[in-house]
Amino acid sequence: MNAIIKRLAVTVLIAMSSNQVRAEVPIVIAHRGASGYLPEHTLAAKALAHGMGAEYLEQDVVLTRDDHPIVLHDIHLDTVTNVADVFPERRREDGRYYAIDFTLDEVRRLRATERVDSKQRKPVFPNRFPPHTSHFTVPTLGEELELIQGLNKSTGRDVGVYTEIKQPAWHQSEGKDITKIVLAVLDQYGYRESKDLAYVQCFDVKETKRIRQELHCQLRLVQLLGANNWKRVGTDFDRGELAKSMREISAYAQGIGPRMSDVVWGRQADGQVILTSLVEVAHQHGLFVHPYTLRADDLPEYTNSFEELVKLFFVDAKVDGAFTDFPDRVLHVRNRHR
Numbered sequence: 001m002n003a004i005i006k007r008l009a010v011t012v013l014i015a016m017s018s019n020q021v022r023a024e025v026p027i028v029i030a031h032r033g034a035s036g037y038l039p040e041h042t043l044a045a046k047a048l049a050h051g052m053g054a055e056y057l058e059q060d061v062v063l064t065r066d067d068h069p070i071v072l073h074d075i076h077l078d079t080v081t082n083v084a085d086v087f088p089e090r091r092r093e094d095g096r097y098y099a100i101d102f103t104l105d106e107v108r109r110l111r112a113t114e115r116v117d118s119k120q121r122k123p124v125f126p127n128r129f130p131p132h133t134s135h136f137t138v139p140t141l142g143e144e145l146e147l148i149q150g151l152n153k154s155t156g157r158d159v160g161v162y163t164e165i166k167q168p169a170w171h172q173s174e175g176k177d178i179t180k181i182v183l184a185v186l187d188q189y190g191y192r193e194s195k196d197l198a199y200v201q202c203f204d205v206k207e208t209k210r211i212r213q214e215l216h217c218q219l220r221l222v223q224l225l226g227a228n229n230w231k232r233v234g235t236d237f238d239r240g241e242l243a244k245s246m247r248e249i250s251a252y253a254q255g256i257g258p259r260m261s262d263v264v265w266g267r268q269a270d271g272q273v274i275l276t277s278l279v280e281v282a283h284q285h286g287l288f289v290h291p292y293t294l295r296a297d298d299l300p301e302y303t304n305s306f307e308e309l310v311k312l313f314f315v316d317a318k319v320d321g322a323f324t325d326f327p328d329r330v331l332h333v334r335n336r337h338r
């Protein structure tokens with residue numbers, strides 16, 4: 001009981017001191033939709049995730065040649081559509097088909113599919129939805145926001161959006177300001193204040209700062225973290241370096257999106273789980289932590305069960321939410337332990 005009161009008090013203190021939002025119950029973010037069951041980023045995958053009860057649905061966004069934001073994980077189209085069949089001559093020298101070389105009308109002629117790898121054309125997750133079957137398309141950001149808001153109305157639920165701006169520097173090098181376009185669409189659909197059910201996430205530190213400091217976006221910002229350079233000390237990161245990073249991030253963002261492997265390192269020989277101090281230090285700086293990506297069909301070696309993995313992150317590591325391809329199964333475990 002004391003521990004619970006102490007944790008609550010700390011949460012309240014952090015909320016009071018930094019005016020930042022931390023979830024009382026860790027949130028479940030449907031990573032590219034319910035992508036464990038249906039092709040990623042299709043409206044079907046988003047509808048299924050909504051129906052399963054996910055609290056937030058993720059959109060990765062890139063631009064078309066005519067500046068329409070579309071929901072697509074990569075700047076390439078070839079691993080998740082039949083673009084090579086429909087427009088065989090439109091690949092670049094590297095053999096890839098870039099979304100930015102196609103107009104929205106052209107993208108609308110493509111069929112979306114379960115992800116295949118770019119070389120062998122084999123499914124990346126062999127036990128998921130069969131590639132190149134049924135009928136799916138690549139939605140625009142507006143179409144997806146309309147789907148979510150429509151489902152919110154018809155179900156009476158309030159599911160939020162979790163939008164990632166993909167490769168802003170690359171878009172810039174192609175002459176496009178993707179961030180301004182995405183923020184304008186979010187604004188058009190009513191996502192503009194910190195209390196709105198929307199997060200904006202980006203890997204690019206410079207751009208995430210720009211979103212806050214130059215573009216004055218008021219939405220909750222998440223600094224995504226890829227492979228990091230923090231020094232390791234024994235079975236943890238150097239806490240001084242971590243604290244410095246978290247302090248810098250807390251000046252412009254409300255949370256971080258780290259890799260799972262930066263939160264849980266593995267197990268000792270005696271079975272004891274090794275957590276890093278990332279979550280603790282992030283919390284000390286008022287930042288929430290939403291790691292990516294919990295996958296039932298790609299378990300880390302330190303666990304044999306998805307249920308145990310979810311419990312490890314939500315109960316032991318005390319994250320504030322997580323990205324998952326399997327929102328139903330994460331919700332099931334979370335709700336049993338709350």
Ligand code: CA
Binds near residue numbers: 060
């Ligand atoms: Ca993403």
